[in-house]
Amino acid sequence: MTSNTAGGPTRRERMRAETIAEIKASARSQLQEHGPSGISLRAIAREVGVTPAALYRYFDSLDALLIAICCDLYDELIADTVAAMDAYPKDAHLERMKSWIWAFRAWAVGNRREFELMISYPEGNTAMSIDGTRLAQSPENVDPVTLKSLEHSQLCGREMAAFYRKTESGEVEANGPIQLPEISDALQAELLDKCSAFIVGELLPLEWVFTFTSAWVRVFGLVVMEAFGSLPVQDNVDEFYKTQILAMMKDFGIEG
Amino acid sequence: MTSNTAGGPTRRERMRAETIAEIKASARSQLQEHGPSGISLRAIAREVGVTPAALYRYFDSLDALLIAICCDLYDELIADTVAAMDAYPKDAHLERMKSWIWAFRAWAVGNRREFELMISYPEGNTAMSIDGTRLAQSPENVDPVTLKSLEHSQLCGREMAAFYRKTESGEVEANGPIQLPEISDALQAELLDKCSAFIVGELLPLEWVFTFTSAWVRVFGLVVMEAFGSLPVQDNVDEFYKTQILAMMKDFGIEG
DNA sequence: ATCATTTAGCTAACGCCGTTTACTCTAATG
DNA sequence: CATTAGAGTAAACGGCGTTAGCTAAATGAT
Structure with a gap:
């Protein structure tokens, strides 16, 4: 014992x-x-x-130590993010989603080296990944870092799902996301499976999933570029982020 | 001798x-x-x-070798990109810009390891950087990799400048970029200095520079995520890219 | 053709590194 | 109290980047 x-x-x-x-x-x-x-x-x-x-x-090895540290780092990031989101009431979905972005950014920039480790993750660069397929096939046979990464994404995804429900029930009025381009059945299925089911946690209309996924890529691009010093803007980053967030909100049919 | x-x-x-x-x-x-x-x-x-x-x-050292290789890789990327762009006539600016994106993507995905080396560049992660400030202060005292990275960006930036000129002269009709959010003087100056002057090669209206910069971040996000295996979509990436390009075109006031 | 110099390569070593093996001691267990 | 599991050590193996000093060959000048 x-x-x-x-x-x-x-x-x-x-x-x-x-x-x-x-x-x-x-x-x-x-x-x-x-x-x-x-x-x-x-x-x-x-x-x-x-x-x-x-x-x-x-x-067991240096790699094992690095992976353990990766997990800790994700826990830190997630804790920070949750704390930032909880600064707003549970039904202030928009503010909470913005908080998610700010917390992500602040953590990545405030812990550049750590962030570097996370994205150039020991096991063949699968970090920050949200591979729904692998998850669906063997829910528990996936590496812990990927799981934490998913957990982090879901903090934002589920918030959006809650927001969607409010607009659906008429509790909040909104125009809804931008008009979709033509999307093949295959891509539709993939977006619904991987993004909706796993990140958002429930099936949402394609337009919502698509807009969310697009925004997710934009945010990731912003954060990675800033953390790696490749962001074109460098003295007014805060404001630049705000303009980008505004643009993404607009894509969701939200002004402000 | x-x-x-x-x-x-x-x-x-x-x-x-x-x-x-x-x-x-x-x-x-x-x-x-x-x-x-x-x-x-x-x-x-x-x-x-x-x-x-x-x-x-x-x-001189392993680092020096890595840097030399980085330079070669950029040359390769640039050559590929130029070739892809030149598949279209010189005045087909839109197609050439799309080609730029596709070439960037294809190269990064087809040379994942190499791309990894480029973005986690030996000298303190300044790769893919387009820091106009440093460039302006000492045009030739900047590391060669950063210069190559700038060269690569400019291939797209100058194309957009040419396109802008055509819309300006009425040779091509377009609605112009999306409406700007409110932007402070400081951010305006930075966008004009760093992005317009250095990437685009000439001063453009703020709305063009802003839209271009936003698009640049989106493309970078897409490419990095795909190369690092973090893209939510994995089976229909081509189509997903196309939807994103379409969205960015829309931001420029262009349909199709 | 000869000599001086530059250049490419070698050997050997220094001090790092991750990892393994075999051994010792100590503290908890039954 | 005897046993055992755990934490620790010493020593070694093979790998690494890098440096110093030497040798031999190719080059350039006389």
């Missing part, structure tokens, strides 16, 4: 958890200082005051 | 150029197989049939 009769964590378990935290903290500081490729087990061992080999009692 | 009387390259120069090409080719194949971090000087030396130390006669 790994826990005592009181049900609480064993002394050893506490120690272990503390050591793991120490290791992660050291790795994190190296990440911030030297980037993803600058994380070194030996350097961590030195800082923690232990032999390099000892780290293998806690992580 | 480094060249003979005939003016052509010396025998040694030819040999040297050939060796450099061999080194780059080996590095490239390693890049394709193991990703950016899988490029190893020692492995290259093994493949080229030479001692690791010998490589330092050709490149």
Whole structure:
């Protein structure tokens, strides 16, 4: 048994958890200082005051450590995002969606190195991915980082779904999303399956899903470009974001 | 002197150029197989049939080699893009701009590893950057990769400028870009300076610059997401791109 | 043709790195 | 109290980027 009769964590378990935290903290500081490729087990061992080999009692490999850190980072991002959204009441869907974007941006820019690690994720660049197909086929056999990424997306997707329901019930009046271009059956199915079902959490009309997906790509582009220093605008980024958000809102048929 | 009387390259120069090409080719194949971090000087030396130390006669460091490769990759991308654009007549600006996007996408997806290297560029992630400020202050003191990136952007930017001129002269009729949101003087100045002056090559009305910049971010988002496997749509990407291009065209006041 | 110089390459080493193996001690378990 | 599982160590293996010093060949000038 790994826990005592009181049900609480064993002394050893506490120690272990503390050591793991120490290791992660050291790795994190190296990440911030030297980037993803600058994380070194030996350097961590030195800082923690232990032999390099000892780290293998806690992580199977450097890659495993990086993945664990990725998960933590997503948890951080998600926590920040939830907190930012909860600054507004539960029915202020628009403000909450805006908050989602701002929180995403703020976190990525405030943690550039970390964000870099997340998108150039150890396991073949599948981070920030929302591959509904793989998820549908084996819901639990998918890597944890992808799941966290999905969780993050859903914070925004479900908010939009709630907003849609309000417009549908007439509780909120809106013109609805922009007119759709012609879309083949195949693409329609894919949008409904992958985006609607998995990100949004429920099936929505195609126009909503399409507009949401388009907006999602725009936001991702903004955040990645800013974090990687490729954004054309650099001194007035806040305002530029606001103009982009405005444009996306317009696509949803919302003014302001 | 480094060249003979005939003016052509010396025998040694030819040999040297050939060796450099061999080194780059080996590095490239390693890049394709193991990703950016899988490029190893020692492995290259093994493949080229030479001692690791010998490589330092050709490149100051691994980083220098990576930068050189980045430059080559940009040249490749630019050449592909130019070829794709030139499949249409010089005055078919719209088709040429679309070609630019398609070429960008095709190259990034067809050379994922290479693209990865370019955006997580050795020197502190400044790739794909179009920082007009730095350029304006010291036009020639900027790293070569950034210059190439700018060159690539300009292929599209100048095309749009040409299109703008045609609409201005009445040679082509168009409604012009979407209505602008309110934009502060500071952001206006930045858009005009960095985007208009450097990417487009001439000063354009704010509405054109703004619309172009917004579109640029969207395209970048699409390409990065697809190359990194994060695009929500995965089976009907071509069509999804087309819908996005259509939307951007609409922003310019163009139908179809 | 000879000499001086540049250049390409080598060997050997330094100090990093991730990872494995075998061994020791210590603390919790039964 | 004996046993055992866990945390830790020392030492090694093979790999890495990089440097220093040497050798030999190709080049350019005399």
